[in-house]
Each structure stands twice: as structure tokens, then as C-alpha cells.
Amino acid sequence: MKKIIGGLALIIALSPAMAQDSPVRDEQLRSLIHAAVNNYPRIKEMEEQLKADGVKESIIKAGYLPTVTGNLSYRFDAPVPKAEFPLPTGPASIQFAPNNNYNANVSVQQLIYDFGRTKLALNKNNAEHSLNIENLDNSKNAIAYQVAQIYYNIQFNQKAIQVQQDQISSLKENERLIQARIKNGDALEYDLLTTQVRTANATNRLTDLQSQLEKQFVLLQWLTAMDAHGKIPARENYDDLTLLLESGDWKSINPEARTIQKKLEVFDYDLKESSVNSRPSLTGSAAGGVRNGFQPDIDQFRLNTSVGVGLSIPILSGDRPKLRQKLTQVQIDAAKLSLNTLENNIKKDLATVQEDYRNLQTKLKTTSVLVSQAERAYTLAQVRFKEGLITNVELLTAQTNVEDAKLQLVQLQYQTQLDKLESHKVVGTKLFN
Numbered sequence: 013m014k015k016i017i018g019g020l021a022l023i024i025a026l027s028p029a030m031a032q033d034s035p036v037r038d039e040q041l042r043s044l045i046h047a048a049v050n051n052y053p054r055i056k057e058m059e060e061q062l063k064a065d066g067v068k069e070s071i072i073k074a075g076y077l078p079t080v081t082g083n084l085s086y087r088f089d090a091p092v093p094k095a096e097f098p099l100p101t102g103p104a105s106i107q108f109a110p111n112n113n114y115n116a117n118v119s120v121q122q123l124i125y126d127f128g129r130t131k132l133a134l135n136k137n138n139a140e141h142s143l144n145i146e147n148l149d150n151s152k153n154a155i156a157y158q159v160a161q162i163y164y165n166i167q168f169n170q171k172a173i174q175v176q177q178d179q180i181s182s183l184k185e186n187e188r189l190i191q192a193r194i195k196n197g198d199a200l201e202y203d204l205l206t207t208q209v210r211t212a213n214a215t216n217r218l219t220d221l222q223s224q225l226e227k228q229f230v231l232l233q234w235l236t237a238m239d240a241h242g243k244i245p246a247r248e249n250y251d252d253l254t255l256l257l258e259s260g261d262w263k264s265i266n267p268e269a270r271t272i273q274k275k276l277e278v279f280d281y282d283l284k285e286s287s288v289n290s291r292p293s294l295t296g297s298a299a300g301g302v303r304n305g306f307q308p309d310i311d312q313f314r315l316n317t318s319v320g321v322g323l324s325i326p327i328l329s330g331d332r333p334k335l336r337q338k339l340t341q342v343q344i345d346a347a348k349l350s351l352n353t354l355e356n357n358i359k360k361d362l363a364t365v366q367e368d369y370r371n372l373q374t375k376l377k378t379t380s381v382l383v384s385q386a387e388r389a390y391t392l393a394q395v396r397f398k399e400g401l402i403t404n405v406e407l408l409t410a411q412t413n414v415e416d417a418k419l420q421l422v423q424l425q426y427q428t429q430l431d432k433l434e435s436h437k438v439v440g441t442k443l444f445n
Contacts (some may be wrong), residue, residue: 035436036443038251040244043161046094047236048159049152049444058148063111065141072133076120083301086115110310117301117316124321127291136281143274148269149442152195155235156443162232163244167226168426170246172419176218179415183211186411187272189397203404210408214415225381250425253432255369259358266440268354272347286336292325361438368429372424386414 026239036042049055068190095107190204232240300317304310393410396402436443 035253035441036251041160041251044163044236045156045444046160048155049240051237052155055152058151062144065137065144072130072137075123078120081119083117083119085115089113110305113305115303117299119299124296124298125292126293129288130175132284132288139277141280143278146271146274150271152444153267153442157437159235160443162228164250166225166228166244166431167246168222171422173221173423174246175418176221177213180211180214182411183207183214196356200340203376206404250429256435256439259362262358271349272351274349276344278395279340282340283337286333290326290333293321295322358438362435365431365435365438372428376424379417379424383417383421386417390414
């Protein structure tokens with residue numbers, strides 16, 4: 013029984029994260045998101061910059077390799093040390109160093125042991141590479157949410173355009189009826205002009221909606237490098253997204269939280285680096301070549317070699333390592349506090365989205381009833397108008413009420429979908445594969 017209860021508890025605990033894995037079900041939207049994260053120029057730029065981390069790793073590893081240097085030098089010295097000796101034949105002198113000094117050699121330096129500095133540099137570079145990958149994924153996710161919002165906006169505009177086109181069709185039908193009644197003497201030219209003004213205004217609104225739709229297609233093409241004109245149908249319902257009610261394991265999901273944690277890993281290496289850099293380094297060196305200046309014939313070139321080992325020990329650095337450690341510790345403390353701030357923001361934003369969604373759901377129910385009532389009232393108004401029981405102004409008012417109610421319904425449905433999307437964005441759900 014305990015095992016069953018434990019299993020159920022695990023399922024409940026994991027359900028938010030499971031719901032966040034792949035919230036997008038619309039295959040067309042998924043393909044557009046895939047195109048955006050693979051074709052957007054900024055993403056390609058960041059992917060190219062990732063290659064620099066591999067180069068840095070190679071540079072750090074090159075510290076293990078020997079350094080070979082060729083040296084050629086000439087030096088003229090004057091005066092040079094000499095000694096004079098009295099001989100039976102007269103005084104003689106011996107020169108201990110030549111005036112013209114030549115030296116040609118090849119030297120090799122090899123790091124023998126650096127007490128963990130190179131290894132730490134490699135680990136830090138790996139942590140920075142992981143941070144850069146996280147930043148890349150975050151940018152991809154931001155692009156994915158932008159594509160999703162544009163996609164839903166396109167669907168909204170298409171629905172709004174359809175409502176507006178239906179309104180214009182109804183107005184034109186009214187114009188036809190009024191023109192017929194004018195011929196019969198049952199209507200005034202004023203009624204016709206009023207209807208034509210309403211038609212012109214509706215046409216202008218339609219033009220605005222079409223312009224907004226075109227702008228969304230331009231933005232979508234900018235992000236995906238794909239022309240989606242005529243390829244996104246005006247579906248009755250949006251993609252079946254879920255509204256997240258809990259943040260779940262936000263530290264492992266939220267992009268900003270993951271970035272902060274990666275930064276903390278880099279800061280940890282900065283702390284270690286401040287102390288490791290004060291450690292000594294053991295280096296071996298060797299050189300071989302030819303030079304002059306050796307007794308007894310100081311002008312003759314001779315082979316010469318040298319081999320040695322050197323230990324470099326930092327003694328005084330003006331307390332800079334301690335200051336760097338102090339600075340890094342301040343950055344670590346600030347990053348940890350920013351996680352607390354982020355957690356509070358997530359809770360606040362998620363609660364705000366949920367409240368807005370609740371309000372929209374209430375409005376949706378009311379507006380759905382309003383649409384039915386407005387359509388019924390308009391149908392009755394048409395009958396009464398044909399029978400001459402109401403004026404054209406009353407008919408136009410009933411017709412406008414239908415248009416306003418339908419547009420409001422479409423707007424509420426769109427806002428509801430955006431709230432669902434926003435709940436995933438607040439938590440940090442990954443939209444792209």
C-alpha cells in the first residue's frame with residue numbers, strides 16, 4: 013500500500029514537469045518553431061561562437077606541449093679581458109673573450125608540473141562552454157515563444173477578418189433591400205446613406221485587420237525564413253495547450269534559473285583559480301647549438317648544450333588573489349539571491365496569469381451567450397424590418413451588436429490561448445526539440 017501511495021505521489025510531483033515537456037501539439041507550429049531555431053541568423057551566430065570554446069580548450073591543452081625556440085645572436089664587446097705574460101721572446105697577451113660573439117642554438121621548454129592550474133583552466137572552460145550552450149538554448153526558446161505568439165496572432169486575425177467579411181456581406185445585403193424599398197417608396201435615401209457609411213467603416217476595419225495579418229506573416233518569415241502565406245488555415249480552435257497551475261521543478265526548467273546555476277559553477281572555478289594561481293610551476297629547459305668564446309681558441313665555433321629545471325614560486329602579489337576571491341564571493345551571493353527573486357517573480361507571474369485566465373473564462377461564457385442572443389435579435393430585426401415595423405437604424409444596431417459580440421468572442425479566445433502560452437513561458441517550458 014505504501015508503495016502504491018508513493019508511486020501516486022511521484023506521479024503527482026512529476027505531472028507539472030511532464031506537462032511542460034512538449035506543450036505544442038500543432039504539427040505545423042512545431043515545424044515553424046523548428047525552422048526558426050535552425051534558420052534564425054542570431055541563432056546561427058551563437059552556434060558559430062560556440063566553436064571558440066573548443067579553440068580555447070586546445071589553447072589550454074597546448075600548455076602541456078613543449079615550446080621550441082630558435083635563437084641567433086651577435087654581440088660586439090670592447091674592451092675584453094686580457095692578460096700579459098713576459099716571455100723570453102718578449103711580452104705576450106692572452107685574450108679571454110672575443111670581440112665578436114656569435115651564438116646559434118635551439119632551446120626547448122617543457123612544463124613539468126603546474127600543481128593543477130592547467131587542469132582547473134580546462135574545467136573552467138568546460139563550465140563556460142556549458143553556460144554558453146545554456147544561453148544558446150535560452151535564445152532558441154525565446155524565438156520559439158515568439159513564433160508561437162505570431163502563429164496564434166495570425167489565426168486570430170484570420171478569424172477576425174472572417175467576422176468582418178460576414179459583416180460587410182450583411183451590410184451589402186441590407187443596401188440591396190433598402191434600394192429595393194426606395195424604388196417602392198418605402199424607404200428614404202438617408203437609410204441607404206447610413207448603411208453605406210457603415211459598410212465603408214467596416215471595410216476600413218477589414219483593411220486594418222488584413223494589414224495586421226500581413227505584418228505577422230512578415231515577422232514569421234523573418235524568424236523562420238519561410239513564406240507561410242496561404243499555409244496557415246483559420247482553424248476553429250487553437251492548439252490544445254494546458255494552463256500550468258504549478259511551477260514544478262522550476263530550477264531545472266526555467267531558462268533564467270538554469271543560466272544562474274551555470275554562472276554559479278563558473279564562479280566556483282573563479283574562486284579556486286584565485287588560490288591555484290599562487291601555486292608554483294616546475295619547468296624543464298634544454299638548449300643546444302654552436303657558439304664561439306671558448307678557450308683556448310676563442311674564435312672557433314664549438315657545440316654547446318645546457319639542461320636545467322626551474323621552479324617559479326609566486327611570493328608577493330599585493331593581496332590580489334584575496335581581493336579576487338572576495339569579488340567572486342560577492343558575485344556568488346548576488347547570484348543566489350537572484351534565484352530567490354526569480355522564484356518570487358515566477359509565483360507572482362503565474363498567479364497573475366491564472367487570475368487573468370479565470371476572468372477570461374467567465375467572460376467567454378457570457379460572451380458566448382451574448383453572441384447567440386445578438387444573432388437571434390438580428391434575425392428578428394431582419395423580419396421586422398422587412399415588415400416595416402422597425403427603422404433601418406434599428407436594424408443596423410442589431411447587426412453591429414452581432415459583429416461586436418463575435419469580435420469580442422474571437423478576441424477572448426485569442427487572449428485565453430496567450431495566457432496558456434504565457435504560463436509555460438513563466439515557468440520556462442521548452443518549446444523546441
